[in-house]
Amino acid sequence: MEFSAFGEKFTAPSGIAELMDDLGAALAAADPSLCMLGGGNPAHIPTLQALFRHRMEEILRIPQQFERMVGNYDAATGNAAFISALAELLAQEFGWPVGEENIALTTGSQNAFFCLFNLFAGAFADGSFKKILFPLAPEYIGYADSGLAPGMFTARRPEIETIGSDLFKYHVDFSGLELSHRIGAVCVSRPTNPTGNVLTDQEMARLDEMARACGVPLIIDNAYGTPFPNVIFTRARPFWNDNTVVCLSLSKFGLPGCRTGIVIARPEIIRALANLNGILNLAPSGFGATLALELVRSGEIIRVSREIIEPYYRARMEQALGWLREELAGLPYRVHKPEGALFLWLWVKELPISSRELYVRLKRRNVLVIAGEYFFPGLAEEWPHRHECIRITYSQEPEAVQRGIRIIGEELRRLF
Numbered sequence: 001m002e003f004s005a006f007g008e009k010f011t012a013p014s015g016i017a018e019l020m021d022d023l024g025a026a027l028a029a030a031d032p033s034l035c036m037l038g039g040g041n042p043a044h045i046p047t048l049q050a051l052f053r054h055r056m057e058e059i060l061r062i063p064q065q066f067e068r069m070v071g072n073y074d075a076a077t078g079n080a081a082f083i084s085a086l087a088e089l090l091a092q093e094f095g096w097p098v099g100e101e102n103i104a105l106t107t108g109s110q111n112a113f114f115c116l117f118n119l120f121a122g123a124f125a126d127g128s129f130k131k132i133l134f135p136l137a138p139e140y141i142g143y144a145d146s147g148l149a150p151g152m153f154t155a156r157r158p159e160i161e162t163i164g165s166d167l168f169k170y171h172v173d174f175s176g177l178e179l180s181h182r183i184g185a186v187c188v189s190r191p192t193n194p195t196g197n198v199l200t201d202q203e204m205a206r207l208d209e210m211a212r213a214c215g216v217p218l219i220i221d222n223a224y225g226t227p228f229p230n231v232i233f234t235r236a237r238p239f240w241n242d243n244t245v246v247c248l249s250l251s252k253f254g255l256p257g258c259r260t261g262i263v264i265a266r267p268e269i270i271r272a273l274a275n276l277n278g279i280l281n282l283a284p285s286g287f288g289a290t291l292a293l294e295l296v297r298s299g300e301i302i303r304v305s306r307e308i309i310e311p312y313y314r315a316r317m318e319q320a321l322g323w324l325r326e327e328l329a330g331l332p333y334r335v336h337k338p339e340g341a342l343f344l345w346l347w348v349k350e351l352p353i354s355s356r357e358l359y360v361r362l363k364r365r366n367v368l369v370i371a372g373e374y375f376f377p378g379l380a381e382e383w384p385h386r387h388e389c390i391r392i393t394y395s396q397e398p399e400a401v402q403r404g405i406r407i408i409g410e411e412l413r414r415l416f
């Protein structure tokens with residue numbers, strides 16, 4: 001059997017496919033000795049799970065709610081009641097001038113990025129070819145293989161600020177950063193997967209200014225940000241204007257199984273996404289939207305995110321960072337300042353093997369992490385730093401996180 005060029009491209013090995021394979025195998029094996037520090041699954045927070053269960057029971061109890069949720073296709077932009085409630089919430093909470101015409105739902109935000117990147121980059125009718133610019137790599141592994149055309153991404157190395165004895169922070173290197181006519185859109189995740197970085201308000205303002213000046217959108221991946229799930233431990237001004245495309249998701253709120261992505265953008269972009277939804281999915285799933293509807297209508301989604309989700313992950317982050325500091329004491333390591341998301345980004349200076357080899361060694365010992373080299377989509381130049389980092393997820397069972405970190409320490413000590 002032979003696949004088309006499309007088939008060849010999308011069946012080639014990729015970081016995100018490897019990650020999801022690891023995740024699926026780990027779930028299927030249900031092996032208690034496995035330390036799953038590799039995936040992006042949110043934690044199962046009991047208060048939240050009780051809330052989702054309660055919502056589901058309400059849906060089952062109220063006549064016709066369940067039947068409508070499973071028995072109808074929504075519109076191509078997604079569940080109308082949810083969109084209307086969300087527009088109101090965003091206007092109220094942040095003063096964003098958004099209405100229903102500014103919002104589309106997608107089958108998870110992963111799907112939104114595939115559509116957005118291919119809308120704004122690739123071959124254009126005038127014969128030009130444009131790319132998506134990631135102004136700061138490392139960036140989310142899931143972007144890397146989502147271009148229909150080869151070579152659709154370009155990225156820039158960051159500036160590195162060292163902080164104290166064992167932390168560091170990446171900053172956008174604005175020196176020499178220019179947006180040429182070859183850039184179709186700029187994209188950042190904030191908080192950033194894999195590093196937990198939160199780009200500063202000043203960095204965002206500058207990127208926004210540059211994107212506007214060039215007439216291209218600034219895409220902000222807010223999968224971990226405010227107003228939900230609010231896995232963010234630092235002050236950051238939420239940001240939207242008619243040149244930005246803000247992507248939200250219900251996944252890290254605790255509903256990754258519902259596959260609900262949310263895009264907030266100017267109406268032209270929303271209409272394009274609705275068209276793509278129609279072609280790719282007919283309509284996005286209404287399951288997550290129905291489950292979360294009352295939480296959005298009442299504003300409860302914001303309270304829960306602030307009062308339950310943020311403190312929960314902050315405590316988990318501090319605990320994991322503490323373990324890492326104990327296990328790696330004396331080794332030449334630094335951790336990216338954890339400002340949000342579910343990960344610690346560990347940098348081992350002059351690591352004598354590649355992070356990919358470290359991943360393999362850890363996997364042999366039943367510890368799954370992600371090798372750092374996958375997180376530099378579009379960065380063409382060689383840079384030793386990209387082989388010196390791994391991403392460690394701290395959202396899973398504390399006992400497994402602690403054991404995994406201990407084994408990471410043991411493996412690293414063999415190398416130094």
Ligand SMILES: Cc1ncc(COP(=O)(O)O)c(C=O)c1O
Pocket residue numbers: 040107108109110111140142189192193221223248249250251256259260261
């Ligand atoms: C930064 C970032 N963006 C987007 C996604 C995609 O999430 P989903 O498709 O579940 O909304 C993820 C998932 O881990 C992520 O970490």
